[in-house]
Amino acid sequence: MGRSIVEMTVSLDGYATGRDVDVAHPFGSSGRxxxxxxxxxDALDAEAAKGMMDGTGxxxxxxxxxxxxxxxxxxxxxxxMECFVVTRRPHQPVHRGPTTFTFVTEGxxxxxxxxxxxxxxxxxxxxxxxxxxxxxxxxxxxxxLRLHVRPILLGAGTRLLDNVGEAPAGLHxxxxxxxxxxxxxxxxxxx
Amino acid sequence: MGRSIVEMTVSLDGYATGRDVDVAHPFGSSGRxxxxxxxxxDALDAEAAKGMMDGTGxxxxxxxxxxxxxxxxxxxxxxxMECFVVTRRPHQPVHRGPTTFTFVTEGxxxxxxxxxxxxxxxxxxxxxxxxxxxxxxxxxxxxxLRLHVRPILLGAGTRLLDNVGEAPAGLHxxxxxxxxxxxxxxxxxxx
Numbered sequence: 584m585g586r587s588i589v590e591m592t593v594s595l596d597g598y599a600t601g602r603d604v605d606v607a608h609p610f611g612s613s614g615r616x617x618x619x620x621x622x623x624x625d626a627l628d629a630e631a632a633k634g635m636m637d638g639t640g641x642x643x644x645x646x647x648x649x650x651x652x653x654x655x656x657x658x659x660x661x662x663x664m665e666c667f668v669v670t671r672r673p674h675q676p677v678h679r680g681p682t683t684f685t686f687v688t689e690g691x692x693x694x695x696x697x698x699x700x701x702x703x704x705x706x707x708x709x710x711x712x713x714x715x716x717x718x719x720x721x722x723x724x725x726x727x728l729r730l731h732v733r734p735i736l737l738g739a740g741t742r743l744l745d746n747v748g749e750a751p752a753g754l755h756x757x758x759x760x761x762x763x764x765x766x767x768x769x770x771x772x773x774x
Numbered sequence: 775m776g777r778s779i780v781e782m783t784v785s786l787d788g789y790a791t792g793r794d795v796d797v798a799h800p801f802g803s804s805g806r807x808x809x810x811x812x813x814x815x816d817a818l819d820a821e822a823a824k825g826m827m828d829g830t831g832x833x834x835x836x837x838x839x840x841x842x843x844x845x846x847x848x849x850x851x852x853x854x855m856e857c858f859v860v861t862r863r864p865h866q867p868v869h870r871g872p873t874t875f876t877f878v879t880e881g882x883x884x885x886x887x888x889x890x891x892x893x894x895x896x897x898x899x900x901x902x903x904x905x906x907x908x909x910x911x912x913x914x915x916x917x918x919l920r921l922h923v924r925p926i927l928l929g930a931g932t933r934l935l936d937n938v939g940e941a942p943a944g945l946h947x948x949x950x951x952x953x954x955x956x957x958x959x960x961x962x963x964x965x
Contacts, residue, residue, distance in 0.1 A: 595935065595945065595961070596788065596933075596935035596936070596938070597787065597788050597933075597935065601942070613942040616942055616944075734944065734945040734946065734947045734961055735942060735943065735944050735945065736935060736938060736939070736942065736943040736945070737942050738938065738939055738940040738941065738942065738943075739940055742787075742788075744786065744787035744788070744927060745787070747787070747927060747929065748927070748929055749929040749930050750929065751792070751804040751807055751926060751927065751928050751929065752926065752927040752929075753807075753925065753926050754786065754925040754926065754927070755925065755954070756925045756952060756953075756954055756957070759950065759952035759957050761947060761950035761959075762947075763946070763947055766947070766950050766957075766959065768952075768957065770786070770925055
């Protein structure tokens with residue numbers, strides 16, 4: 584089975600989305616500041632962006648992320664592979680070129696199972712939003728954490744690393760690179 | 775006037791202290807995990823630890839940090855210079871070898887003023903706890919932020935980067951180094 588990875592961009596104060604997430608502001612009112620690092624032409628930022636796709640066999644995302652994002656993801660659906668959407672509201676599969684969005688109503692564990700079946704030996708990446716990632720981490724279903732930390736303070740929103748369990752947990756640092764745009768950090772979670 | 779710097783060790787989920795801070799647990803029940811990086815013999819960790827003292831002319835700390843720390847700071851008082859303690863409870867100055875603890879009851883701004891007068895051209899470092907640092911940051915009194923980020927999740931406690939203002943703020947990344955013990959990050963705050 585492939586690895587399961589949470590990969591997200593966060594502010595230095597830990598927010599994966601700003602406040603007031605809606606279709607006009609998919610990452611919240613100040614959230615566009617989070618993703619400005621994709622404008623960088625620094626090789627380290629490009630490597631970090633490419634890493635999200637390399638070796639990935641399927642994505643898992645939350646329903647809010649789908650709802651606010653689908654209008655911006657274009658004809659190819661942006662993900663380019665199977666993408667499982669955790670939701671309470673049933674929905675027919677959506678096909679956008681190479682991307683298929685399958686809606687899973689039985690919870691995060693069921694979505695992870697479906698994604699792992701689709702991914703085979705490749706990795707499953709939980710790409711957002713923070714709540715889905717928290718549920719997967721709290722359930723011990725995540726092997727690796729990849730953070731792109733932007734040098735900004737958002738002051739409000741939803742933090743990625745909340746509600747992931749109250750017992751202290753040690754991580755193993757895999758790799759850290761840094762540019763003026765972002766610090767890219769990857770960690771193995773303890774088994 | 776010298777620079778004012780907030781310098782603190784935090785967990786990956788942003789906690790500067792764990793829960794239940796007391797004399798027996800100065801950084802909270804799981805807080806000793808935060809400072810284990812001082813056991814490292816990696817040159818990058820040693821450089822980061824040394825950086826806290828180099829160029830520093832005075833420290834500002836909170837009363838809780840003083841109360842839980844003073845019993846452990848030994849005959850030289852650990853700081854080796856003037857240290858201003860923000861408190862609501864008046865207290866006579868405490869001398870420990872080269873360290874003098876002066877208690878300031880007029881708030882963080884008054885403590886910063888006194889520390890800057892003592893430091894001259896050298897820097898004032900706010901070394902803990904998180905609440906004092908937050909007050910100084912929210913008041914725009916901080917030029918630089920130095921974080922030592924440990925690869926651990928504490929899950930509870932007091933975060934450093936809370937209550938520092940609700941408007942998004944951009945920082946300038948100065949330097950990032952990383953070892954298996956900690957990622958050391960420094961930022962200039964926007965003026």
